[in-house]
Amino acid sequence: MAEKIEIIVNGKQTQVSTTWSVDDLIQDLELVGRQVAVEVNGQIISRDRWSEQTLGSGDRIEIVHFVGGGEDEKCLMI
Numbered sequence: 001m002a003e004k005i006e007i008i009v010n011g012k013q014t015q016v017s018t019t020w021s022v023d024d025l026i027q028d029l030e031l032v033g034r035q036v037a038v039e040v041n042g043q044i045i046s047r048d049r050w051s052e053q054t055l056g057s058g059d060r061i062e063i064v065h066f067v068g069g070g071e072d073e074k075c076l077m078i
Contacts, residue, residue, distance in 0.1 A: 005057040016055060023050040025061065035066045 004015040009025070016025065022038055022045055038045045039062040045053050055061070 005055065007055055007057070007059045007061060009061045010063060020055050021051050022053045022055065022061075025055065026050060026063075029063070031063070031065070037064045037066070038062070039064075 002017040002019065005018050006013055006015055008014075009029075016028075022040065026032060026036070026038070038050065040053060040055070041060055
């Protein structure tokens with residue numbers, strides 16, 4: 001069984017494997033292919049770095065999902 005660490009995703013504590021990257025988290029949250037922005041500990045992580053950005057114990061991750069439509073585009077925290 002893989003070791004787990006605690007991280008905070010959009011204000012909620014969760015446990016993930018010690019080997020997880022941002023890409024693994026996005027896959028687990030079923031957000032693959034969606035327009036999302038990811039911030040780890042206050043720094044925006046570009047999509048091309050998701051697989052190399054590993055998660056560490058206590059990391060604070062914010063994920064924002066952009067929703068378009070109508071005249072106003074909306075930004076939702078998920």
